[in-house]
Amino acid sequence: MKKLNLFTFLLLSILLSCSSKQQPQPFAKGEFKTWAQTPPMGWNSWDCYGPTVEEHEVKANADYMAENLKAFGWEYIVVDIRWFVENDKAGGYNQTDPRYVIDEYGRYQPAVNRFPSAKDQNGFKDLADYVHSKGLKFGIHIMRGIPKVAVENKLPIKGTDGITADQIYSTELQCPWLRDNYTIVADKPGAQEYYNSIFELYAGWGIDFIKIDDLSRPYHQGEIELIRNAIDNCGRPIVLSTSPGETPIEAAGHVSEHANMWRMVDDVWDTWPHITHLMDICQKWYPYIAPGTWPDCDMIPLGRISIRGERGNDRMTRLTPDEQYTLMTLFTIFRSPLMFGGDLPSNDAFTLSLLTNKEVLKMHSESTGVKQLFQEDGKVAITSSNPNNGAIYLALFNISDEEAPLQLSVNLNDLGIEGECSVTNIWTGENVGNFAGEFSCDLAAHASGLYIIRK
Incomplete structure (x- = not known):
C-alpha cells in the first residue's frame, strides 16, 4: 500500500475535519x-x-x-x-x-x-x-x-x-x-x-x-x-x-x-x-x-x-x-x-x-401543579403553585351570561392552606385581605379574578 507523505496526510486531515464540521449533528432523543x-x-x-x-x-x-x-x-x-x-x-x-x-x-x-x-x-x-x-x-x-x-x-x-x-x-x-x-x-x-x-x-x-x-x-x-x-x-x-x-x-x-x-x-x-x-x-x-x-x-x-x-x-x-x-x-x-x-x-x-x-x-x-378545582353552574376555579417561593395561585371565573354577579367560594384546605393567609389581586397588586377557612369573591358575568395566596 502506498504511504501518504506528511503534506498529503495533513491536507486530508484538514479536509475531513472541515467536512465533519459542516455536517449537522443529530440531537439526542x-x-x-x-x-x-x-x-x-x-x-x-x-x-x-x-x-x-x-x-x-x-x-x-x-x-x-x-x-x-x-x-x-x-x-x-x-x-x-x-x-x-x-x-x-x-x-x-x-x-x-x-x-x-x-x-x-x-x-x-x-x-x-x-x-x-x-x-x-x-x-x-x-x-x-x-x-x-x-x-x-x-x-x-x-x-x-x-x-x-x-x-x-x-x-x-x-x-x-x-x-x-x-x-x-x-x-x-x-x-x-x-x-x-x-x-x-x-x-x-x-x-x-x-x-x-x-x-x-x-x-x-x-x-x-x-x-x-x-x-x-x-x-x-x-x-x-x-x-x-x-x-x-x-x-x-x-x-x-x-x-x-x-x-x-x-x-x-x-x-x-x-x-x-x-x-x-x-x-x-x-x-x-x-x-x-x-x-x-x-x-x-x-x-x-x-x-x-x-x-x-x-x-x-x-x-x-x-x-x-x-x-x-x-x-x-x-x-x-x-x-x-x-x-x-x-x-x-x-x-x-x-x-x-x-x-x-x-x-x-x-x-x-x-x-x-x-x-x-x-x-x-x-408555576407547577396546574389543576381545575371545579367547573359548575357558570363558576370555574383553577389553581397552581410556585415551588420557588411557596406562593399559591388561584383563578376564579364567572362564565355565566346572567346579569347578576355570582359569588365564588373556595375552601382553602383544598389549596393546602390551614389557618390564616393573605390574598393579593395579581392584576392590580391590591391587598384583598386576610382569610381563614374560605376565600370568596363576587364576580360579574364574564369577569375573573386572579390571586396570589401566601400562608
Missing part, C-alpha cells in the same frame, strides 16, 4: 423538550394579516417587541401562513390562481414582492438575521405535506437517488380548507428525505420556531414522526408547534413525545363563546402541562386585529375589558404558550398592560 422549558411567548402575524403579511410589517412588530416586551420574556416573531404566495388575499385564501414560489427541490420560498430580502434565493435568512439582531427569535408557518406543484412537475427530492415528488404523495386526507399540498405517505422511500430537505433549508435560514398546520384533526402520526426526525437531524433547535386543534386526547402521549406545543381547539377569535369552549376543552389537558411540551390555547386575539385578516374587518378586539382579563387569566394560569395575534405597534396602554404584568408572567413561567 427527547432533547427537544429542553428547547421550551417555559411556555413559548411571541407574536404571530395571522390574526392581523392573515396570509398577506409583508416584510416591513414583520420588522415593525419585531421592533415593538424588542423595545416593549422582550424584557418581560416575549421573544418569538412568527410569519404565518402562505408566505410563498405572491398574490394571496385578505378574508380567506386565493385558491383560484395562486402564484407559488418554489425551488428546484419542491421547497417553498418566500415571495420576493412581499419579502424583498428574499431575493437571489436568500430565503428568510436576512429577515431572521434582523429579528436575531434584536435579541429575538424567528419562526414560520407551513402546511403538512408536499406541494401539489412539486408533484405535478415531478420535482426531485434532495438527498435521494432519483426519487421525485410524485412518488411519495397521496390525495387521501388532503387538507379540506387549503389545497396547496398533498399528503406525504410516511413509509414511502423519499418521504423522510423530503422533510429532511425542508428543515435543512430552514436551519440554514436561521429558523427557531415552526408552526405546522393540518396535523391534528385527523391526527397525522406518520408525518408528525417524519417532522420530529427531520428537526432532530437538522442541526438547529427548532421549536415545533402543531396546529390546529382539536388534537385528540387519545394522542396526548404521542404528541407530547414529538411536539413542543399542540393546539387543543380551532382558531380562537374575539368572541365570548370561543373562550367558554376553550375552558371546556382545557379540562382534558391539565395532566399534560409539562416543561418542554405544552397544550396550546391558540393565539391571543387582543389589540388591533384583522387589518387584512381572515375574520372580519380591521378592528380593536371585540372582547370587553373583563373578557380580556378572563382570556389572559386563563391562558397564563393554564400555562399555555402565549402568541399575541394583534398588531403590536397599534397597542393601546390597556393592551400593553395585559402583556407586561410581571407577577402574572412569573406565575405563567414558574
